Amino acid sequence: MDIVFHRTVPVFRIFDVAKAHAFYLDHLGCTVDWEHRFEAGMPLYTQVSRGDLVLHLSEHHGDATPGSTVYTELSGVRALHAELAGKDYPYLRPGLEQDETGTTLTLTDPFGNRLRLTEPGARPDPAPNGTCG
Numbered sequence: 001m002d003i004v005f006h007r008t009v010p011v012f013r014i015f016d017v018a019k020a021h022a023f024y025l026d027h028l029g030c031t032v033d034w035e036h037r038f039e040a041g042m043p044l045y046t047q048v049s050r051g052d053l054v055l056h057l058s059e060h061h062g063d064a065t066p067g068s069t070v071y072t073e074l075s076g077v078r079a080l081h082a083e084l085a086g087k088d089y090p091y092l093r094p095g096l097e098q099d100e101t102g103t104t105l106t107l108t109d110p111f112g113n114r115l116r117l118t119e120p121g122a123r124p125d126p127a128p129n130g131t132c133g
Contacts, residue, residue, distance in 0.1 A: 009047070011056040012113040013064040017044055019110040020057055024048045027089040028107065028115075030055070067112040073102075077119035081105050 014020040024030045030048040037044055043059035053072060058064060074080070081096055084107075097104045102121035108114050 007054070009054050009056055010068070010070045011058055011064040012068060012070075012109065012111070013066045014044075014057045014059055014109075014111050015066075016110070017059070022089075023091075023109045024055070024057065027084065027087055027092070029083070067114075069114040069116055071116045071118065073120055074117055075119060077103050077105050077117055080117065 025032065025048065028050065030050045030053070033047040033049050033054075035044060035046040043061075045056065045058045045060060045063070048055050048057060053074075055070075078096065081094070084105075085093070091110065092107060094106055094108075097106070098121075102118045104116055104118040106114055106116050
């Protein structure tokens, strides 16, 4: 039987559901797909998504390390940048970066986790005659 991977879903550690919702739902435009708590008052484990961007957010100790980075490719990074710039979210004003991987928008959530959203593009030309630029 062939081994086939279907989807990778990163887990980000969160510490405050209201702050997570303000960032992921209100600012980034994700929706809550489902939520789970073992019982009332217990830590939240939830899935949020926007299109094919799917993330698990967890308040559970040991599920993930705060300050992690997820790299994902997308189309329309400039449109997303413009959309987010037009929203009233005072804690983040990211710019666009261009490098050999493409154009990147890096978003940092309230818990130090980073979403590195990259639209692959033309790579810069190498330096002439094999020299470093």
